[in-house]
Amino acid sequence: MTYSDITNMTISELAPKIEAREISPVEVTEAALAQADRLQPKLNSFITILHQDARRQAKELEAALMRGEYKGPLHGIPIGIKDNLATAGIRTTVGSKVLADHVPEEDAQAVSRCKEAGAVVLGKENLEEFAAGPTSNNPHYGAVHNPWNLDHIPGGSSGGGGANVSSRVTFASLGTDLGGSVRGPAGFCGVVGLKQTFGRVSQRGLMVTSFNGDHIGPLTRSVADSALMLQAIAGYDPLDPSTVPVPVPDFSESLGKGLQGLKMGIPANYYFELMDPEVEAGVRQAIAVLEELGVEGREVSIPSMKYAGALRIAGMADSLVAHEPYLETNRQDYGPNVLYRTLAGQFVLGRDYAKALKVQRIIKDDHARVLQEVDFLVTPTAPLAAWPIDTETVSLGGVEYPVRGPGAGMTSRCTSPSNATGLPAMSMPCGFTKSGLPIGFQLIGRPFEEPLLFQVAFGYESVSPYRDSRPPVLDLD
Amino acid sequence: MAITKDTLKAMIREFHGMELSDEELDIVAPALDSYLAEIENLRELDLSNVMSGRILRAQEGGKPG
Numbered sequence: 001m002t003y004s005d006i007t008n009m010t011i012s013e014l015a016p017k018i019e020a021r022e023i024s025p026v027e028v029t030e031a032a033l034a035q036a037d038r039l040q041p042k043l044n045s046f047i048t049i050l051h052q053d054a055r056r057q058a059k060e061l062e063a064a065l066m067r068g069e070y071k072g073p074l075h076g077i078p079i080g081i082k083d084n085l086a087t088a089g090i091r092t093t094v095g096s097k098v099l100a101d102h103v104p105e106e107d108a109q110a111v112s113r114c115k116e117a118g119a120v121v122l123g124k125e126n127l128e129e130f131a132a133g134p135t136s137n138n139p140h141y142g143a144v145h146n147p148w149n150l151d152h153i154p155g156g157s158s159g160g161g162g163a164n165v166s167s168r169v170t171f172a173s174l175g176t177d178l179g180g181s182v183r184g185p186a187g188f189c190g191v192v193g194l195k196q197t198f199g200r201v202s203q204r205g206l207m208v209t210s211f212n213g214d215h216i217g218p219l220t221r222s223v224a225d226s227a228l229m230l231q232a233i234a235g236y237d238p239l240d241p242s243t244v245p246v247p248v249p250d251f252s253e254s255l256g257k258g259l260q261g262l263k264m265g266i267p268a269n270y271y272f273e274l275m276d277p278e279v280e281a282g283v284r285q286a287i288a289v290l291e292e293l294g295v296e297g298r299e300v301s302i303p304s305m306k307y308a309g310a311l312r313i314a315g316m317a318d319s320l321v322a323h324e325p326y327l328e329t330n331r332q333d334y335g336p337n338v339l340y341r342t343l344a345g346q347f348v349l350g351r352d353y354a355k356a357l358k359v360q361r362i363i364k365d366d367h368a369r370v371l372q373e374v375d376f377l378v379t380p381t382a383p384l385a386a387w388p389i390d391t392e393t394v395s396l397g398g399v400e401y402p403v404r405g406p407g408a409g410m411t412s413r414c415t416s417p418s419n420a421t422g423l424p425a426m427s428m429p430c431g432f433t434k435s436g437l438p439i440g441f442q443l444i445g446r447p448f449e450e451p452l453l454f455q456v457a458f459g460y461e462s463v464s465p466y467r468d469s470r471p472p473v474l475d476l477d
Numbered sequence: 478m479a480i481t482k483d484t485l486k487a488m489i490r491e492f493h494g495m496e497l498s499d500e501e502l503d504i505v506a507p508a509l510d511s512y513l514a515e516i517e518n519l520r521e522l523d524l525s526n527v528m529s530g531r532i533l534r535a536q537e538g539g540k541p542g
Contacts, residue, residue, distance in 0.1 A: 306518070307515075307518060307519060307522060309511070309514070309515040309518065310515045310516070310518070310519055312511070312512075312515070313512055313515060313516070316508065316512065320492070324492075324493075327492075327493070327495070328493045331495065336504065340501065340504045340505045340508070341505075341508055343489060343492070343495070343497070343505060344505050344508035344509055344512070346488055346489055346491070346492045347485070347488060347509055347512060348512065352512075352516055355516070355519055355524055358524040358527040359519065359522075359524070360530075361527050361528065361529070361530050362524075362527055364530060402507055405504070405507075406504060406505050406506070406507045406508030406509075407507025407508045407510065407511045408507075409511065
């Protein structure tokens with residue numbers, strides 16, 4: 001079996017072979033490291049590649065396997081970790097110059113759980129500076145490139161994860177999502193991205209984060225792999241008060257169940273109001289496929305979404321507070337986009353912050369009402385496909401929108417509401433633009449109903465012509 | 478923008494004495510404009526009776542150990 005045969009497999013395909021000792025964790029890790037070394041000059045998807053650590057882990061896992069200690073489907077699987085998730089003894093920069101030499105003493109809880117499940121940490125992945133933006137064009141560590149077109153962004157802020165999973169460097173990556181930072185890169189790179197229910201996964205060890213609505217979630221090449229990753233990281237953490245002590249179901253159990261009789265809500269307002277026609281065509285096609293699979297589509301109205309822009313206000317103020325200790329001493333080490341967008345939080349009045357929290361409440365209530373009428377919602381992931389690196393504004397519907405720095409909220413308009421509501425949401429690949437860039441659609445479910453999202457996404461994926469699509473970067477020398 | 482640059486500079490200065498030039502304020506402006514537009518959009522909305530979504534789980538209370 002060649003390295004390419006190995007890296008082309010999904011976790012679900014590879015795990016039984018590792019368990020049966022047909023392929024060793026060492027072999028898999030060497031294949032992934034070779035792919036990382038080959039593509040890093042093109043993608044710039046890592047800040048740190050952990051050659052020695054990954055090899056050491058792989059040898060230990062190999063030895064455990066020989067002793068009959070199989071840890072489960074992540075045993076010996078190389079994954080990437082976004083560089084804003086703490087890793088013990090390994091520098092964790094958060095994509096910043098400020099924390100360029102920061103070495104945490106403990107792993108983030110989600111990282112720790114992945115390791116306990118047998119995953120091999122291949123490296124720390126590049127991201128937007130301080131995970132604050134949708135481009136992953138990092139002023140300190142360089143821009144991450146999209147495997148489908150190297151001149152384009154991979155989305156952000158978990159751009160390194162999206163690029164690595166898509167280009168078969170990692171089998172999965174742990175990203176973080178405060179406004180769409182897992183789902184956006186998933187959509188732009190043609191992979192599966194999950195932001196589970198707020199409270200399902202511990203945020204402990206997620207650095208320089210917001211007080212309100214951040215999540216750690218997986219990027220994977222398949223829905224089944226997404227379920228396996230969530231299985232590893234889900235669960236109550238007594239040291240993280242945001243986690244909820246609810247039972248963790250078997251997330252793989254719903255895969256393969258029929259979709260007949262399910263009801264999907266197609267929002268009549270907001271989500272489809274501002275979007276590129278090619279993206280809309282792709283998403284509408286995915287909706288048609290779900291209908292062919294027996295899902296009943298219903299148009300639904302979410303009136304409070306006309307105030308969704310106000311959700312950003314709380315985020316502006318939260319962000320300033322999160323950055324305060326660093327800005328006070330290291331302003332000169334910030335890139336301009338993050339510096340100025342963060343400082344804008346100083347203008348937010350307490351009265352307006354309180355209003356934003358109340359808007360969050362009514363939007364949450366509106367979604368809860370709609371999700372009593374239907375089982376899940378379908379929306380675009382992003383209003384447009386990935387744009388060229390270094391683009392400052394994009395035109396949509398005849399209006400110019402900033403896509404970097406202060407005021408750049410348009411591109412996350414479909415994903416950020418689920419950070420405010422806390423509802424589980426998942427991005428699935430559903431086609432390509434004429435220029436070959438991936439399009440994603442988003443499924444939004446009821447609280448803690450990730451199994452239903454997996455059921456629907458798996459049903460779609462099973463008939464999707466895009467499920468085994470390979471990015472052109474794989475064929476470059 | 479109805480707020481003068483001097484006022485904005487004074488507001489920023491409240492944050493650890495940070496100074497912003499006119500050019501830097503122009504860069505921040507899109508975020509401020511967006512914020513003010515959203516607040517204007519909320520003007521028609523009565524938020525006075527929106528219930529809090531805070532919950533306290535039973536096991537978080539109890540007697541001190």
